[in-house]
Amino acid sequence: MTVTKPILLAEDNPRDAELALAAMEEYHLADKVILCHDGAEVLDYLYCRGQFKTRLQGNPAVVFLDLKMPKIDGLEVLRTIKGDTTLKPIPVVMLTSSREERDLVESYALGANAYVVKPVEFHQFLKAVKELGVFWGVINEPPPESAGKSAS
Amino acid sequence: MDSSHGQDLPAQEPTGQVQRASLNTAGTTIRSIWNRILREFQAWSIERRILVGFCLVFAGILVISAVSYRNMTVLLRNSHQDTRSHELIQLLIGMGIRLDEAEDGHRRYLVTGDESYLKPHEILKERVPEYLRYVRELTHEDPAQSERVELLDDLVQRQLDAERDAVALRRKTGFEGVRGIALAGVAKSELDAFHRIQTQMEQDENRSIHRRVIESAAMTRNTIVLLGTGGLLLFVLLASVYYLIRHDITERRRVAAELERRGELLGAANKELEAFSYSVSHDLRAPLRHIDGYASLLEKSTVHTLDDKAKRYLQTISESAKRMGQLIDDLLVFSRMGRQEMLHTHVDLDQLIKSVLHDLRPDLQQRDIAWAISALPEVKGDPAMLRQVFSNLISNAIKFTATRLAAAIEIGSDQRNPDEIVIFVRDNGVGFDMQYAGKLFGVFQRLHRADEFEGTGIGLANVRRIIHRHGGRTWAEGALGQGATFSVSLPTKR
Numbered sequence: 185m186t187v188t189k190p191i192l193l194a195e196d197n198p199r200d201a202e203l204a205l206a207a208m209e210e211y212h213l214a215d216k217v218i219l220c221h222d223g224a225e226v227l228d229y230l231y232c233r234g235q236f237k238t239r240l241q242g243n244p245a246v247v248f249l250d251l252k253m254p255k256i257d258g259l260e261v262l263r264t265i266k267g268d269t270t271l272k273p274i275p276v277v278m279l280t281s282s283r284e285e286r287d288l289v290e291s292y293a294l295g296a297n298a299y300v301v302k303p304v305e306f307h308q309f310l311k312a313v314k315e316l317g318v319f320w321g322v323i324n325e326p327p328p329e330s331a332g333k334s335a336s
Numbered sequence: 337m338d339s340s341h342g343q344d345l346p347a348q349e350p351t352g353q354v355q356r357a358s359l360n361t362a363g364t365t366i367r368s369i370w371n372r373i374l375r376e377f378q379a380w381s382i383e384r385r386i387l388v389g390f391c392l393v394f395a396g397i398l399v400i401s402a403v404s405y406r407n408m409t410v411l412l413r414n415s416h417q418d419t420r421s422h423e424l425i426q427l428l429i430g431m432g433i434r435l436d437e438a439e440d441g442h443r444r445y446l447v448t449g450d451e452s453y454l455k456p457h458e459i460l461k462e463r464v465p466e467y468l469r470y471v472r473e474l475t476h477e478d479p480a481q482s483e484r485v486e487l488l489d490d491l492v493q494r495q496l497d498a499e500r501d502a503v504a505l506r507r508k509t510g511f512e513g514v515r516g517i518a519l520a521g522v523a524k525s526e527l528d529a530f531h532r533i534q535t536q537m538e539q540d541e542n543r544s545i546h547r548r549v550i551e552s553a554a555m556t557r558n559t560i561v562l563l564g565t566g567g568l569l570l571f572v573l574l575a576s577v578y579y580l581i582r583h584d585i586t587e588r589r590r591v592a593a594e595l596e597r598r599g600e601l602l603g604a605a606n607k608e609l610e611a612f613s614y615s616v617s618h619d620l621r622a623p624l625r626h627i628d629g630y631a632s633l634l635e636k637s638t639v640h641t642l643d644d645k646a647k648r649y650l651q652t653i654s655e656s657a658k659r660m661g662q663l664i665d666d667l668l669v670f671s672r673m674g675r676q677e678m679l680h681t682h683v684d685l686d687q688l689i690k691s692v693l694h695d696l697r698p699d700l701q702q703r704d705i706a707w708a709i710s711a712l713p714e715v716k717g718d719p720a721m722l723r724q725v726f727s728n729l730i731s732n733a734i735k736f737t738a739t740r741l742a743a744a745i746e747i748g749s750d751q752r753n754p755d756e757i758v759i760f761v762r763d764n765g766v767g768f769d770m771q772y773a774g775k776l777f778g779v780f781q782r783l784h785r786a787d788e789f790e791g792t793g794i795g796l797a798n799v800r801r802i803i804h805r806h807g808g809r810t811w812a813e814g815a816l817g818q819g820a821t822f823s824v825s826l827p828t829k830r
Binding site for chain 1: 613614617618619621622624625626628629630631632633654657658660661662664665668
């Protein structure tokens with residue numbers, strides 16, 4: 185299994201983050217995960233600023249976005265990503281507790297690539313996170329690094 | 337009262353009391369009838385009251401018009417007849433004068449032999465037929481007067497004949513031959529009779545005129561009174577109808593305003609509820625996920641060190657968290673069901689039931705159920721919601737017949753009432769005690785222990801909510817151990 189690009193996980197709740205990481209661990213994806221605790225951090229990472237000023241260049245393989253986050257919420261982050269030509273190709277998966285129709289509608293309208301409701305049951309949560317990680321991090325071929333740049 | 341009448345008092349009083357009593361009872365009867373009419377009237381719808389009001393006004397106008405028309409006709413007829421009476425009187429007077437002149441002239445002739453005195457006689461003879469024709473025409477409606485006219489005719493003829501004869505005799509024999517009759521005249525008695533009859537006829541006509549004057553005056557008064565009171569009555573009626581309409585409109589406006597206000601309140605409440613359920617779905621689920629997640633992680637990391645009892649505890653923690661998650665999900669679905677926009681299309685129930693059964697295949701494995709599904713009608717409603725209804729009812733039937741060796745489920749419809757379509761799902765399962773029938777459709781109401789039959793108790797609450805939103809009813813019949821029938825009705829017109 186060759187995973188070259190990192191997986192960006194935006195999760196404000198440390199327990200949820202720990203559970204997600206535990207799930208990723210099963211497929212040895214955990215070390216590829218970069219954890220952000222709010223929307224601002226996600227944008228900092230993507231734009232290589234703040235604490236991520238010195239990180240390696242390049243977009244993550246996928247961004248897992250929670251909807252409800254402090255500072256900048258998931259939908260706002262999604263809007264920024266999909267409104268930026270260099271970030272636009274990054275697959276964004278909404279990973280949230282909300283099953284509300286308006287959240288679904290708005291997420292897809294803003295260009296989310298997938299929408300996953302976190303199951304209450306841990307085994308299902310495990311399965312979902314694992315499958316997501318494997319699909320987006322391993323199976324799915326990410327857009328070439330030049331995709332955004334050539335478009336701009 | 338005079339003291340001498342004091343003795344009579346005791347005797348009189350009972351009758352007085354009786355009269356008063358009967359008056360009182362009459363009064364109460366009238367009052368009770370009036371009250372009944374009033375009650376009846378109050379029970380009428382506003383449309384009916386207005387219609388009745390307008391009908392009364394219309395009827396009033398008709399009556400007033402008809403009576404006025406009749407009175408007018410009588411007045412016109414009377415005035416016409418008065419003219420005729422006056423003409424008749426004038427004519428009779430004229431005739432009398434002519435007769436007098438003729439009689440007078442012929443006597444002068446008899447005495448003098450001067451032919452010029454016969455001129456009135458000649459004129460009379462010439463005009464008599466015309467006079468009589470006219471008189472007959474004027475009196476042909478009155479038999480008594482007509483009879484008198486015949487007498488007049490006879491008298492005039494006789495006078496003319498007698499005068500003619502006398503004149504002829506005078507010519508033949510000279511004055512000597514008519515000396516006896518010359519001074520008295522030959523038709524004195526006829527003339528007198530004529531004048532007598534003439535007077536009678538005049539008096540008759542005058543009486544008629546008088547009678548008609550009185551009648552006309554009465555008619556005029558009646559008409560004025562009728563127009564006055566009728567007009568007033570109509571005005572009052574119209575005013576009441578106007579009041580009714582105005583009152584109704586004001587009431588409607590008030591209700592509309594009230595509805596609008598309540599709609600706004602409801603909208604605000606709905607918004608709040610939405611925020612609440614959003615927060616429930618988002619925030620309440622996370623701790624549950626953590627409970628289950630950490631319990632699982634704990635179980636995993638201690639799989640070799642924990643004994644069975646401790647493992648069971650962990651299992652219970654996980655299961656409880658899952659169950660609460662299920663309850664929250666169900667509650668959210670239930671809450672959404674009440675707020676969601678409803679579609680209103682034709683729904684083919686046959687197809688719907690088929691697809692529900694298709695989806696329930698996992699539950700039907702290793703089950704032997706005798707299905708009896710009759711052809712179902714097309715209904716109007718929200719397909720997704722109705723699907724939920726039948727999915728719930730059928731999965732209930734499957735669930736509660738699980739303990740039966742020969743399970744039987746029947747789905748059918750009853751369209752005896754044209755206003756609604758009733759669809760029922762009947763099973764021969766464990767049934768229920770009818771005394772709990774009212775609780776069946778409540779939220780989280782369950783009649784069975786969790787370890788008997790699984791479920792959160794939201795299914796029938798959803799059924800009821802959906803059917804109520806469609807304007808229908810839900811009910812259940814059953815007996816312990818003898819199966820149950822769940823029925824829903826959907827109105828045919830909405």
